[in-house]
Amino acid sequence: AQSVTQPDIHITVSEGASLELRCNYSYGATPYLFWYVQSPGQGLQLLLKYFSGDTLVQGIKGFEAEFKRSQSSFNLRKPSVHWSDAAEYFCAVGGTNAGKSTFGDGTTLTVKP
Amino acid sequence: GAVVSQHPSWVICKSGTSVKIECRSLDFQATTMFWYRQFPKQSLMLMATSNEGSKATYEQGVEKDKFLINHASLTLSTLTVTSAHPEDSSFYICSAWGKRPSDTQYFGPGTRLTVL
Numbered sequence: 001a002q003s004v005t006q007p008d009i010h011i012t013v014s015e016g017a018s019l020e021l022r023c024n025y026s027y028g029a030t031p032y033l034f035w036y037v038q039s040p041g042q043g044l045q046l047l048l049k050y051f052s053g054d055t056l057v058q059g060i061k062g063f064e065a066e067f068k069r070s071q072s073s074f075n076l077r078k079p080s081v082h083w084s085d086a087a088e089y090f091c092a093v094g095g096t097n098a099g100k101s102t103f104g105d106g107t108t109l110t111v112k113p
Numbered sequence: 114g115a116v117v118s119q120h121p122s123w124v125i126c127k128s129g130t131s132v133k134i135e136c137r138s139l140d141f142q143a144t145t146m147f148w149y150r151q152f153p154k155q156s157l158m159l160m161a162t163s164n165e166g167s168k169a170t171y172e173q174g175v176e177k178d179k180f181l182i183n184h185a186s187l188t189l190s191t192l193t194v195t196s197a198h199p200e201d202s203s204f205y206i207c208s209a210w211g212k213r214p215s216d217t218q219y220f221g222p223g224t225r226l227t228v229l
Contacts, residue, residue, distance in 0.1 A: 034217070043119075043206055043222040044157075090156065100147060101218070103156045 002027045004093050004104035012110040013081050021076040021107050023065075023091030033074040034092040034101065035065055044090065050074060061085070086111045115141045117209050119221035126197055127229055134192045134224045136207030142187035143209035147218065148180075151204040163190050187211070197228045 003026045013019050025031055032051050036044040048059025055067040065076045074091060088108050094101035116139040126132050136146055145164050149157040161177075163169040163184035171177045179201075181193040190209075194201055204225050208218040 036220075041204075041223070041225070043117075044208075044220040046217055046220075049217055100159050100162055102159075105156045 002031075002093050002102045004091050004102055006089075006091055006104035006107050008107045009105070010108045010110065012112060014112045015083050016080050019076075019078045019081045019085070019109070021089050021091075021109070023074045023076065023104060024072050025074060025091070025093040026072065027093050032094045032101075033065075033067060034094070035059065035063070035074070035076045036090045036092065036103075037061075038088045038090065038106075040087075047076070047089075081109075081111055083111045083113065085109060115139075115209075115211075115219045117143075117207065117219045117221040119205075119207060119224050121224060122222065123225045123227075125227045125229065128198050129196055131193055131195045132197055132226060134194075134205055134207075134226070136190045136192070136209065136221050138188045138209045138211060138219070141209075141211045143190070143211045144187065145210045146184055146190040147208045147210075148182060148190075148192050149206045149208070151206060151223075153204075157206060160192075194226065197226070199228045202226055202228045 005024045034049045035047040038044050047063045048057045050057045050067045057065050063078050088106045090106045091104040092101040118137045120135045148160045151157045160175045161169045161171045163182050165184050169182035184190040204223050206223040208220045210218045
């Protein structure tokens, strides 16, 4: 069975500081990995995805993530956080780009001025 | 990117009534649509997968007679919550995938259901 763990329920960073959100997955084959962002009361927006190839993936809004097979991780990073980045972040794993995904419990990001 | 809409965005209903939520892919043909449920401060839980023209596949623990899903066309899927009760109050989100664009699923903005 596939699963996703986001160890950090809530993270607070200062504006301009760097950010790393952790994601560990369990999947029996080569995974499709995703990071989504959700603002309060809104749907999900895809930040980036990994299917194959280069393990360092660039996404929108200055985010990147690195796939590390040996650690079963797909951590999300941003070098300098903006106040508008405050939101809920979800990591997800799936078998294909069209198949059903399993989501982690999410990490709430708070940005201090 | 591709656009998926949901209607209504917010609905309040009395206990015992049925509510229909629409999910539309506006600029692409969605061969597969997914319905998720999200409780406050929690993650998304997949309820069912629907393919155009066929019966939906429900996840374990999801009552198919209570949550009726119809994917009648390549641009529309509906979720009907029958005989809704307060415990059905939740945020319902759909996502859609089609052959073009085929890179990922696209999520709708969600529908908040409140059952009084």
